[in-house]
Amino acid sequence: MTTTAEPVRVTPTAPSILARTKTILFGRDAAVIGLLIVVWLVATAIVPNFGRPNTVYYLILDVLPILLLALPMTLVVVTGEIDLSVASMVGLSSVLVGVLYQAGWSIPLAALVAIGVGLIGGALNGFLVTTVGLPSLAVTVGTLALFRGIAVGLLGTGAVTGFPGEYKDLVTDRLFGPGTAIPQILVVFVVLAVVFGVLLHFTPFGRSAYASGLNAEASHFSGIDVHAVKFWLFVATGLVSGLVGIYWTLRYDSARGDNAQGLELSVVAAVLVGGVSIFGGRGAIPGVIAGVLVIGSLHSALRLADVSADAINIATGGLLVVSVIFPRIVTGIRRRIARIRRRGSRLGLASD
Amino acid sequence: LTVAATGCGTDDPAGDGGYDIAFLPKNLGNPYFEASDAAAQKAIEDFGGTFKEVGPAEATADGQVTYINTLTQQSVGAIVLSANDTSALCDALDEAREAGIKVVTFDSDVDPECRDVYVSASSPELIAKKQIDLIAEQVGGKGEIAILSATANATNQNAWIEEMEAYLASDYPDMELVDVVYGDDDDQTSYDKTEALLSSHPDLAGIVSPTTVGIAAAARYLSTSDFKGKVALTGLGTPNDMREYVTDGTVTAFALWNPEDLGILASYTAKALLDEDITGAEGDTFTAKGLSSDVTEFTVGPDGVITLGDPFVFDADNIGDFDF
């Protein structure tokens, strides 16, 4: 055997805590959280009324549906899929609560049915995507129309209103008494955020979700049941959509077929701004929460500054485009620099 | 009525002579509200107040809630709104009123407990009667008619439709209301709905559209179709929108109050509330200036409703006299 000298072996170990902290600090999530802080500081400084408890209170109530939906949506997008039917399911759940309440059911029972239907709808999505093997974009564009259609079909464009005050108060009461900033319903979100955060970041299931999004085939070869992972995430999305439908109904005291219409795109936009890759495999819950809050705070601040709804839309779209293009540009420039360095003398011939 | 004493309202807006009044239309880009809000702006600036118009891009209740919340945080003096939903806005309005903000609804009301006063263009009975009389005259008192409404839960629309049904049953037994469709106060939807209406009811004699967006869209549809002159159309419309169709014979007559007057009256109502001239109780009186009619004295009726007056009928003879 011709012997080249035994090559130097660097047997790898985990990087130090310091190095890992550094990676986190310069990571995507940290950037979004930093952006949130900047938005808050600037808005508090220049927009009158922004820093008040009431602003925070309304801000939370307004973004809560997106916050809640963004949690399971993050996991779905991490597995490389997408669910565009969430807002329609919110509408359907809202209508069910209304129709059943009108028919004399109690609110908890009606809510249970709404959640059940959310589960079934999610399972339908999951079944079509995993077992039948259809692209989730197409499937959920279909169920978007289907769920919304059933909602509108059940209630027409009419509305059910006049829900009992004690249930409405569950949603709108403040945690620390009148005038304070935190609505008690936020507790539900905090619990769900912890559940989904832990699920994604600290459990075998979460590892499977990332793996499925990065490479479904290799995951299958590693003994991961990719279909099951995706299926249950669609079910979870349906469940949370059901919950949001109940929230929506009680907050606005109004069950209507068109509730939350168009919200799906806001949810997807927030998740993407929050640093989740549409290709799957990348993204984290803290970044997504910060992403939702950035968009929500920006909207709130602009409204308070009497900026019209239109400019707010432009800001949202711009933020989305910039947030996906910016990292591309940075890595693109880095790669180009590296290539130019490596090529050195062949610089003149370098082409792309 | 409790006077504002909570932490949010720092000072009584009426106290320093400034009337900080915000108009919240059903949605931005609706010419009917454009007209009334523009007139309101002039009226408010005339009496030394500040005017602001905010609103959602689409006519949804939750969009309005967000804006009511924002106005509450900004501690405006009064909110003047046309509601997209009777009850969905109530919680938000309650909080606004708790913060000392006066709430005036106009054009479309919310539940009476959630606002101080409602400025109604006309009473539902009068409006319903006027339109049914107009269509009956145009179709000869018999045949199938249909209604092209705005959104299905617009309070005013539903009240009128209810009145129309009752009035039809009692006074015009030969006329049958065969369908009510909803154009959502969206031009394109109304247009398409008109078309659908005509294709699904071939024997239709007339359409009543008690909404300015709806009647204009329906008229435009009819004017270019074979139904022109065969299917009658009336309802509530603005002269500028309808002039063309009255001239070309698509429409003989339609009704409306003056939206500018409505905006002006709503502004003065807000002023009267801020001045504490009225509280919304029945029998309170106040004055409004600059209306197209000579009336200046208004009295709060039952349920805190203030009525502008009878709807006005526009036809080929008089339409040239108006510009709004």
Place this chain on the structure above:
Amino acid sequence: MTTLSPARRGWWGIVLRRRETGVALAVIVLVAVTTLISPSFATGADGFRNLLLTPSLLMLLAVAQGIVIITKNIDLSVSAVLGLTAYATGRMFTDWPDAPIWLVVLLGIGLGTALGTINGVLVSVARVPSLVITLGTLYAFRGANIAWAGGDRVNAADLPRGFTRLGTATVLGVPVLFLIAVVVLLVVAYVLGYRRSGREMYAVGSDADAAVLYGLKVSRRVFFGFVASGTLAGLAGVLFAARYATVSSTAGSGLELEAVAAAVIGGVAIVGGVGTVFGAALGAILLTTIDRALPTLGIGEFWQQAVVGALIIGAIVLDRVIASRQARRLRSAHAHISTDAVIQAKGSKP
């Protein structure tokens, strides 16, 4: 042994197996049944005209969407492009009353092209997934539209009659709008089916890596797909202004998903490379016809959307079934060909 030319063999079979045939059949059956129930639906005073007029705009958007989806992308911004160009067209007429109609029309379409170019640059140069980019530009274009229009809107009275007449005029009973949509459809179908550039779009959508190996200009094809999509959405916007004559800042809201749905129902696979713009246009016709037929068929107008949803799901499930069947058939067909080849090689040549 007779060798049949592949062109002659099973011409009918090919037509019958095509997805477009199924969709067209569905449209025909729907129209026939509805007309039986309510004769005015297709034969009444305006019935026939509306049958063709109503789908025209969505047809254009579906064709636009079809082009983009064939290259394995998606354009969610079409509805916002439509809204913006429709409003711009109206504003050009109001702010510039003496403008010749044709110039305004061209400028309106040009605006669509420009917006499509923005999408194309972002997607093909920055290499960012088109779903994300066009979702962003959907917001941005729509926002720009509302910011520009504010509460203002363009009314019928502001537009020249010659222009608005375009929206409802007919030639031999066929609406001009429909004719325009059909001409556009034919041109696009010709380019996609019979020009090298069009075939390359299919290739790019079918397998982008293989396209690189072939030396095809992948980025350029994707870019032109978006430019074409923007242009067609711009044309649809101009025609929207002509047809509805009233343009507010929210014109066309929500049409983006309808356009995707039309394309998907028409057999354009969301994974790229498969389907035709004929299918997409037929999908648009089916969707709008269902919308109009359901009330006549006694299904409440409120249930329309549910039917549409079920239809979309049915269509993609059907696609899946057909695709896997076809894959299986092709595999077994291959085995036959191999044995044929041996027989032919031994037998037919002297």
Place this chain on the structure above:
Amino acid sequence: MAMKTTGAQPPEPGGTPLLQLRDVSKAFGAVVALASAELTVYRGSIHALVGENGAGKSTLVKIIAGLYQRDRGEFRLDGEDVDFDSTARSKDAGIAVIYQEPTLFPDLSVMENIFMGRQPTTRWGGLDRSAMRERTSALFRRLGVTIDPDRPALGLSIADQQIIEIAKAISLDAKLLIMDEPTAALSGVEVDRLFTIARALRDEGRGLVFISHRFDEIFDLCDRITVMRDGSYVSTHETVDVTAAEIVTRMVGRSVETLFPKTEGITPGEVVLDVDGLNRHGVFEDVSITVRAGEIVGMAGLVGAGRSEVARAVFGVDQYDSGTVIVGGSRLRGGDPRAAIKAGIAFVPEDRRRQGLLVDLSVGRNIALVLRRRLAAWGLIARHREDALAARWSRTLQIKARDLDVEAGTLSGGNQQKAVIAKWMATKPRLLIIDEPTRGIDVGTKTEVHRLLDQLAQEGLAILMISSELPEVLGMSDRVYVMSEGRVTRELRRDEATSETVMTAATRMEETV
């Protein structure tokens, strides 16, 4: 379609070379695919390019094609410096390439696959489908195959795909035709046809480059041979001047025996894997194999013989139709990799980057992926446990990486392979199925992998090794199963297994090809 003769050139080398590459290098991140490659091709000659797997042949081809750009070196075509930035350029310059992996558009028709981007057009610039169909049929006639030009490429067998690639390359009418293992999937008849055409093209004065691992073909067809090793040029010979043995020595660069550190004379233990009468319609039939503890069982056969499919079915990533799979006494139903893992199977698949690893995931997470459940306490994964496991196994396998957080895709091929093995060894399996254990691995690492396999077997692991490299099978196996067209055609003891016996069984022919 007849080739037009473009000025007859003398078949013997002389004058300006058609293609000249010198000192070409190319690196992919940390992997140096080419260090200093060299290739000179003359008109009217067929030039063989040989080298072990991973020697850099395909990379060199892709640089000539303009798919990759070289980092350094000289590239001349017809004596002029060229620099292709896309495959379109090389096509324009008269170079046709058949890539190693067929790359077709599955949704498009066969004829369009052949003519994409240069379809025949009518006077108006539209596609002339009937002309395209005729030209396709003519090409297929020349190749002696019948494939419906109108059918989509979807579902074509690898062999048919390869034929379409060949038809495509021929139709380009190029002055330089490069074929990267075109015969790997073809049967004898088709190979003969291809060679007839190749000789005809040579006689027209074109240059051809032919890459193959089959020496009989090379010596049958080619005029000159260039040998590569580890990304570098070794030597060029006139075919008539050398023997196959000499070429092999130059390719490998050492005597073959030392490559396979196989400990002899181990007595195998109890049966760990018992496969009986396994069937999967159209893929494999009636496969029965056993593997004992401490034994390395090789599976040989030509590419496409169905070995990988058997392995996949045993491990459960694929279903099977009938038959039994028993591992350590318990029966596996198929279609459930988790059950297989629980039963103690580890499976290193053939396609490392697509099936073996998550290239975008960190090395540490990759190693811990299969064991994610066992690492969790109270349902939660603690990172330090993942780290500890990954550190232990990467030390055992001597994986070279900066730290555990680097993405697995940035490792060199050999280290990626080790990471896959580490990931599976961490599960403490009783049976290791390893498909192409050393594909794309450099020679040094190859020996290490072999040493590792030997050591694992000595420790009592049962190993089923699938390999297309005959020396590897012969050198490492205690027993060899040979598969051909989905069937096990022979079982050979170590002392019976020679390249002759294996090849005979693999091709099911009485006489050697």
